[in-house]
Amino acid sequence: MAPPNRSRYVSTDRLVLVGSGLVFLTVVIVGIWSAGLPAGGGTPTVDANVSEQYDSFGALSATRTTVIERDGTVSSRAVHSVVLDPTTGKQRLRLTDSSVDRYDLRISNGSVLWLHERDRNEVTKIPLTGPSRTAGSADRVRRLLVRANLTPAERTGQAPGVEPLPVVPQEQGQPPRQSAAGYAVSYVGNETVDGRETYVVDITPRADAAATYRQTVWIDTERLYPLKRQTSWRDDGVRTEMTTTYTDVSFDATADPGTFRPDIGPNTSVETADTPETTVYRRRGALAANTSLRVPEPELPPSYEWTYATRTTGEVNGVGLRYVNRSSEITVSKYNYTYEPENPDERRRIDGRPVTVSPGPTASVSWNCDSFRYTVRGSGVSVDQLVTVGRSVGCPADPG
Numbered sequence: 001m002a003p004p005n006r007s008r009y010v011s012t013d014r015l016v017l018v019g020s021g022l023v024f025l026t027v028v029i030v031g032i033w034s035a036g037l038p039a040g041g042g043t044p045t046v047d048a049n050v051s052e053q054y055d056s057f058g059a060l061s062a063t064r065t066t067v068i069e070r071d072g073t074v075s076s077r078a079v080h081s082v083v084l085d086p087t088t089g090k091q092r093l094r095l096t097d098s099s100v101d102r103y104d105l106r107i108s109n110g111s112v113l114w115l116h117e118r119d120r121n122e123v124t125k126i127p128l129t130g131p132s133r134t135a136g137s138a139d140r141v142r143r144l145l146v147r148a149n150l151t152p153a154e155r156t157g158q159a160p161g162v163e164p165l166p167v168v169p170q171e172q173g174q175p176p177r178q179s180a181a182g183y184a185v186s187y188v189g190n191e192t193v194d195g196r197e198t199y200v201v202d203i204t205p206r207a208d209a210a211a212t213y214r215q216t217v218w219i220d221t222e223r224l225y226p227l228k229r230q231t232s233w234r235d236d237g238v239r240t241e242m243t244t245t246y247t248d249v250s251f252d253a254t255a256d257p258g259t260f261r262p263d264i265g266p267n268t269s270v271e272t273a274d275t276p277e278t279t280v281y282r283r284r285g286a287l288a289a290n291t292s293l294r295v296p297e298p299e300l301p302p303s304y305e306w307t308y309a310t311r312t313t314g315e316v317n318g319v320g321l322r323y324v325n326r327s328s329e330i331t332v333s334k335y336n337y338t339y340e341p342e343n344p345d346e347r348r349r350i351d352g353r354p355v356t357v358s359p360g361p362t363a364s365v366s367w368n369c370d371s372f373r374y375t376v377r378g379s380g381v382s383v384d385q386l387v388t389v390g391r392s393v394g395c396p397a398d399p400g
Contacts, residue, residue, distance in 0.1 A: 043187055044199060046150045046224065059085045060225075061253035062246040064093075069241045082246075083255050085110075089128075090260040107262050114262035123264060125272045141224065144217070147185035148201045183327075193218050193227040194247040205380075206327075213380075223251050233359075240359070276314025284309055284321070293319050296374070298332045299392035301325075301385075328380030330389060335375075338368045348387050350374075351395040357383055369395035 061083045068076045079097035084090070089110035095101050105116035108128070115124040145151040188200045198218040205214060213233035217226050227249065232241040264270060281287040287309040288295050295309075296319070303325040310320040318335030348355045350367045358364045364377040365386045376390045 043149050044190075044221070046145055047152065059083060059253040059255040060249065060251055061255075062249040063096075064244065064246055066242065066244045069243075071239055083253065083259055085255060085260070090255070092255075092259050105263065107260060109260045114264075116263065121265070121268050123262060123268055123270045125262075125270055127272075141219075141226070144185060144201060144203070145219075145224075148187040148199075150187055150199060150201075190221070191218060193220075193245065194249065196227060196249065197221045198227055220249075225249075225251070238359075276312045276316055279311045279313075281309045281311065287311055287319060291319055293317070293334065293336075293372075294396060294398045295319055296321060296332050296334055296393045296396075298323075298330075298376070298389050300330060300389060304330060328378060330376065330378045330381055330386070332389065332393060333375045333377070335373050336371055338371060338373045350387070350390045350393075353395060355387065355390070359383055365390050367395075370398070372398070 061081075064080045064082045066076075066078050067074060077098065078095065078101055081094040081096055083092045089108065091106065091108045093106040095104040103115045103117060105114075107114045107116075111128055113126045113128055115126070117123065142151065146153050183203050184206050186202050186204075188202050191198055191200050198220055201217045201219060203215045203217070213231060215229060215231040218228035219225070220227050225246075228243070228245045230241065230243045232239060234240070279290070281290070284295065284306070291311050298321065300323055304323040305325065307322045307324055309322070312318045312320070312335070316335050316337050318333060318337075320331055320333040322329065322331045324330075348357065348365070350365075351369070353367045353369065356366045358366075362377060362379045363381065363383050363386060364375055365383065366373060366375040367390065368374075374390065374393060374395075376386045376393070378386050378389075
């Protein structure tokens, strides 16, 4: 439910900043867990308090490579030298190989993120909101291991909800999606990644689920950190596959305090990004009573239930609505910021207006309506369904 990405906030790599101040960050999920390989084959056993082990972990250094392929052809590749402190949320990502990334250096001290402009002596400073690491990350991996029968189930006897690990991680401060009905999880064996032994876990959509993408995760058997993840989906007949791999990994790295400070010289210009304020409402009427904007009235399939609404104020003002069913979610947002899309989808229009389509595991459709930009975004939802929801919203006139 974030506003449209504004050009100064956008990174063409996997870390994407949005105008609401919420940040999509790749955060290391690490634990010094006890793991056992069975003596006679079969399924291994993993047992530990994930959160405690995660909090006790130190810095990690590695090389991170992200490759995107479309119909078997590589469309982009980015390599970063990475140092992370998962306890504090501190990070340093140095771009070493990419032709498309706007930023060559990203540094965070856990509360502020600095983006160093590629080939320019400019830095964007962004105050971070919410927790310093992705909410629920350790718990997400724990649930994945339970569903793969690698870790004993909870005492309730109920299988926990799971979803693929983020292709680009979720907005900070948002609860992890629960989609037990949408995905099946299975342990398929052991493989090595850069010389390290891993458990291989497949996450696949159930036959009756709306989910449209699948993922394979390679989890280090010693530390239970995901060393590799490969996610694939199909949209408009095009198969996209995104693979992120960590190599040259050191789980016991020592980070100098200066590692997580920005490289700002005497001639470096620093721009501080605006961080709007977001208020959550549990009732639609409460949102309508606290905004001068006309709140969208989308029509959704009967399986979807209302969850909450948001109002964002600041340099960009807007409202957002969130709906979920057992295996997917849809959000509808409206903001007083418009821009002309570079590549609108000429095959689809909403109220005669061109539509920008962003396919993938979390797909979206956006369009301009007078002085507002509308976005319908969905996880586990087809683009065609998002367009249908968008057409039910249309381009209504706003008061004043």
